[in-house]
Amino acid sequence: MTQTTGTPGDPPYLRIVAAIRRRIADGELAPGDRVPSTRQIASQWGVALATATKALTTLRLEGLVEAHPRVGTVVAGSTAAGNTPAAAPARRRPSTAPDAEPELTLDRIVRAAVEIADAEGLDALSMRAVAARLGVAAMSTYRYVPSKEDLVLLMADAAFGEESPAASGAPGDWRARVEVGARTLWRLYRAHPWLARIGSLTRPLLVPNLLVHGEWMLGALDGHGLDPTALFDIHVLLYSHVHGLAAHLELEADAEAATGQSEDQWMDSRAPVLQDLVDSGRFPTFARVVGSFEDGYDLRLDALFELGLTALLDGLTPVVEGRGHSRGPGRGPV
Known part of the structure; x- marks a missing residue:
């Protein structure tokens, strides 16, 4: 199992964040390099897919990584221009209650879900992961889509509608x-x-x-x-x-x-x-x-x-x- 470098009392996702952040700071992962996917994180760290997704979402919100469809999650290019992990605070704890929740629409939810599935596969998709990607409260998406199964059908319809x-x-x-x-x-x-x-x-x-x-x-x-x-x-x-x-x-x-x-x-x-x-x-x-x-x-x-x-x-x-x-x-x- 991969060893992490976070504080022992931290939640598992923050220890994973700390380990990947350190790899970026040390140059082991350079801008454009793929970081472990949610499935790889779950396997290497012995955590649930939801925990792995939360770790990658935290890194994305910090601006250290970005998701590219059909490629996966990669180190953000901006880390090469002074906005490095070493210059950032040692740890940013994401707020459990965002100050201003972005406007949410069904279209945004579906597009975010498609991006997750394209980059990480269906196993990485969950209602919580979509909410985290959009920066909204975990339960917000359920006001628009009652379940993951319904969301997948909406995703399929949107994907097949991209080209006629x-x-x-x-x-x-x-x-x-x-x-x-x-x-x-x-x-x-x-x-x-x-x-x-x-x-x-x-x-x-x-x-x-x-x-x-x-x-x-x-x-x-x-x-x-x-x-x-x-x-x-x-x-x-x-x-x-x-x-x-x-x-x-x-x-x-x-x-x-x-x-x-x-x-x-x-x-x-x-x-x-x-x-x-x-x-x-x-x-x-x-x-x-x-x-x-x-x-x-x-x-x-x-x-x-x-x-x-x-x-x-x-x-x-x-x-x-x-x-x-x-x-x-x-x-x-x-």
Whole structure:
């Protein structure tokens, strides 16, 4: 467990703050360097995620760190220009009752929650963390959103509403329209990896802005003689391709936070295990393929997305366009 440098009688979050503040003051963490995420703090210090969030929020309010979407929390650049931790008081205890609470709106709450999830993942999200980020009393957010579950739905709706496939125009060809729709969804999942964790094919998200994307895809496939079930099956299949790959974005972020290893570092650490499998002789095709990579296999999710989309559309073209008089996969002749 990581040792802290605060006063023994301090609450755990202040001891964590003191330890990270000291690392910044000593130059161990320079401006722009990532500081431990809430998940890493919780693991290293043996505290709850709420405690870790409170520690990072305290550092942010002191101006020592700042959150960057899709990057995480980093040392603020201003610490390099005289506003260093060493020049600051040894400890600033945040007020439990702010003198002037900023005006709160539902939009501010949702945007703050999205920023937390983008930077730290859904596990770091809580109503208390949102309130701390906004600098308001812990219970203030509940006047606008009754629960975290409701907040997550509002976040998803806001995220899916950031980009519409219709913004790029409306190609006349069904395949071009599907490509626009799939790529738009992929960009949104790329921007907000946590989205893939909050819905499934069997229990889909029923939020208006996701249905905007569904309406676009269904509209592209409609009018080709498909029966409603086949039409919706194809729509779900295309969506599952995007969603299925996107799920690995957040899984990798979680794994990196938990292990402290990047994808490449983790694979390097497993090199002996991989070599044993190759040398066992039990998997000759696997051994031959893996052995043919000069610099190892580079897993590129963007390339896999495009490869899969092309393969799906190539296979679906005769179905959608009615070649062979088929109404859909396994549905027989008209």
